[in-house]
Amino acid sequence: MSSAIDYEQAGELKIGQVGIANLRVRTLDVAQLAAEMRDRVQRAPKLFERAAVILDFGGLTKTPDAATARKLVEGLREAGVLPVALAYGTREIEELSVAIGLPLLAKFRAQYERTGDAPVEQAPPPQRVAAKAAAPEPPPAPAASQQASAPGMMQASPVRSGQQVYAENSDLTVLATVGAGAEVIADGSIHIYGALRGRALAGAQGNEKARIFCREFHAELVAVAGHYKVLEDIPKDLRGKAVQVWLDQGQLRIAALD
Structure with missing residues (x-):
């Protein structure tokens, strides 16, 4: 696109x-x-x-x-x-x-605005992506200096439907499943070592370097710095796989990790 x-x-x-x-x-x-x-x-x-x-x-x-x-x-x-x-x-x-x-x-x-209140144009919400479209090659993981400065928050138990976990000014690591109807949010990046079936919103305060990583991808919605995709916009060949989600020049990218 x-x-x-x-x-x-x-x-x-x-x-x-x-x-x-x-x-x-x-x-x-x-x-x-x-x-x-x-x-x-x-x-x-x-x-x-x-x-x-x-x-x-x-x-x-x-x-x-x-x-x-x-x-x-x-x-x-x-x-x-x-x-x-x-x-x-x-x-x-x-x-x-x-x-x-x-x-x-x-x-x-x-x-939407940088320091000094200068308006910044953002890309529109992504349109439906064809299932056979080739996934872009994910860039290397960002340097430590680009990550949230505060120690990361860890969630050991599953995040169930209706629950919300928010890691303020830090990354979020979830060691279990994020269920359908659940929401995980971080000002930094999000790492999920189980299935992601709910919503994951990284870079909640506008950090475009934030990313989302998950071991099993079935997300209802993923967003980085406000740029989002819903399940219906995601190629079917990525569902159930380990993926990385990141921003590339204002466009939300999703690619398999394996």
Whole structure:
């Protein structure tokens, strides 16, 4: 898939630190945004149906008026997701949040902007990948200096459905299975020595050098620094294998380790 930005896509969906989706609006076309979200819900209903979504208008040159924002909120609700807040940006965004009755969340802005608040364009969510596509050659593991500085967190027992384990400012090592409906999150990399059947989100604070390693890959969702893929987007020949997940020039890559 090309690394070029797909400007025809009206909204860029990223997965936040606790699995909340952040929808950065790039084109204020309510019908197109609702259609894109409806497609995501239909392709992965277990992940996105009635999911909480943060609306981020920071990518627009002009803040939408309250009537347009309300129309977007209603369109997204009809598409199957639940807008719960706005991503903090400007005084106009703050006024908009009051006008439409949604709170502000400042955390998500850092997912898109470098120090100094200069906007950074990110690649769109990956499209469906053909099962026969050749897997890219994984690069060598990053140097120790690129890993999280704090000691890693270790989870010895299985992470069961509905449970969440978060390794703040460190890597996470899971010595057992991550079950379907479970979620493991780390600001650094994630190492899973059992089956991954739930969600794994590495680089939760935006660390694009983070990676995910697992011994048996059946993930519902994997994400590195917000860039994600769901099971339906992953080649079938990788399922059940030991894999590595990493970012390459803004594109999420998955390849077998053996």
